[in-house]
Amino acid sequence: MLGPKLEGRGGISLVPPTLDDYRRLSRSMLQPEIGRFWGPRFGDFSDETQEKRFKEGADSQTSVSWHIAFAGEVVGFTGIFDINWIDRDGESGIFIGRHELFGKGIASEAIRLRTQYAWTELRLHRVHNWIGLGNRGSRRANEKAGYVQMGLYPRSWYRSGEWYDEWLGEAFPNTFPAKG
Amino acid sequence: MALGGTIRGKKTSLRMPVEADLEAHQRWAADMRLRHADGVWHEPAMPATWKDRLSEAAKDKQTLLWSIDGEGTLVGFAVAHLWSLGNAVDINRFLVEPERWRKGYGFDAALALHRYFFDYLDLRRVNVDISADNVAALRIAERLGYVEYARGHEARYRDGSYVDEVNLFVDKEAWQQRFSGEREYPPLPPEAFR
Numbered sequence: 001m002l003g004p005k006l007e008g009r010g011g012i013s014l015v016p017p018t019l020d021d022y023r024r025l026s027r028s029m030l031q032p033e034i035g036r037f038w039g040p041r042f043g044d045f046s047d048e049t050q051e052k053r054f055k056e057g058a059d060s061q062t063s064v065s066w067h068i069a070f071a072g073e074v075v076g077f078t079g080i081f082d083i084n085w086i087d088r089d090g091e092s093g094i095f096i097g098r099h100e101l102f103g104k105g106i107a108s109e110a111i112r113l114r115t116q117y118a119w120t121e122l123r124l125h126r127v128h129n130w131i132g133l134g135n136r137g138s139r140r141a142n143e144k145a146g147y148v149q150m151g152l153y154p155r156s157w158y159r160s161g162e163w164y165d166e167w168l169g170e171a172f173p174n175t176f177p178a179k180g
Numbered sequence: 181m182a183l184g185g186t187i188r189g190k191k192t193s194l195r196m197p198v199e200a201d202l203e204a205h206q207r208w209a210a211d212m213r214l215r216h217a218d219g220v221w222h223e224p225a226m227p228a229t230w231k232d233r234l235s236e237a238a239k240d241k242q243t244l245l246w247s248i249d250g251e252g253t254l255v256g257f258a259v260a261h262l263w264s265l266g267n268a269v270d271i272n273r274f275l276v277e278p279e280r281w282r283k284g285y286g287f288d289a290a291l292a293l294h295r296y297f298f299d300y301l302d303l304r305r306v307n308v309d310i311s312a313d314n315v316a317a318l319r320i321a322e323r324l325g326y327v328e329y330a331r332g333h334e335a336r337y338r339d340g341s342y343v344d345e346v347n348l349f350v351d352k353e354a355w356q357q358r359f360s361g362e363r364e365y366p367p368l369p370p371e372a373f374r
Binding site: 040086087088089125126128150151152153154168170172 | 328330333342
């Protein structure tokens with residue numbers, strides 16, 4: 001399903017995704033500046049496939065997805081995926097599609113909004129995620145919203161002569177910062 | 181999901197699933213012992229729905245489904261998902277029906293499946309997530325050389341309470357150290373290459 005609009009601080013908000021923004025953001029995954037901690041930088045990015053994926057995400061009853069707006073412009077996406085409504089657990093993710101905006105606190109605010117929504121609106125019990133250990137900015141943004149390390153997956157992927165480990169985190173309602 | 185081919189163990193064989201197996205899936209899906217362990221393939225459903233599920237299973241090239249026979253009788257099934265770059269695999273489901281527990285079928289089929297992953301598909305790593313209270317599955321994983329890399333706290337809910345999830349992997353190097361004698365085929369004689 002597509003998430004509702006959540007107004008945050010500093011001009012950052014989560015908004016229901018649109019197909020046009022979805023197409024544009026998906027193609028930003030193909031840029032090398034983004035790909036260090038992201039996917040293989042290839043795939044089916046045809047309009048037809050993008051529309052099909054967007055519709056599947058919108059119709060899904062086991063995921064909630066948002067686009068991230070900053071200063072009135074969509075710059076990334078986030079969501080909670082593969083929600084198990086019996087376990088009340090889901091896997092979270094985030095993507096900022098413009099590298100010049102890294103380090104400006106956009107992800108921190110988006111994750112705070114998303115995590116608060118998981119507890120106060122979806123009544124989830126737990127959310128978890130995988131982050132490149134060397135992606136300190138993303139890891140730190142998740143930790144600020146209450147994620148704590150539950151393990152390390154060694155040698156997960158390979159970039160430029162180095163193996164990258166992955167940091168596994170989990171969050172619960174009682175790990176969410178009291179100040180919100 | 182693609183349908184897996186034959187992989188032979190000593191007591192068990194993994195083989196391509198057929199429609200006749202679906203009645204067992206319906207029975208397993210309704211068995212609370214299996215639902216409390218590490219999960220069934222799908223929820224109970226009408227026979228036509230199971231047939232549709234099997235048809236759909238044949239189409240996804242990255243997810244593999246096998247039926248497991250034990251000494252000639254259907255005793256369980258396995259589902260594995262290949263990573264998109266094809267260098268590792270997650271075992272999503274691995275089930276032996278309760279009436280056949282403690283006969284060594286689980287380990288025998290798991291050993292054969294891992295031999296196929298490492299010695300035939302040349303994969304780098306196999307991953308599995310197991311409920312912390314599933315002692316039998318954890319024991320099989322330990323014997324196969326798995327190591328724990330993470331523990332999800334209170335990740336699974338069943339029978340009125342939460343249980344942790346143990347995340348494990350085994351690498352090809354660990355497999356080869358422990359099971360160097362496990363091969364799909366014997367070595368070819370030198371003259372075969374001339």
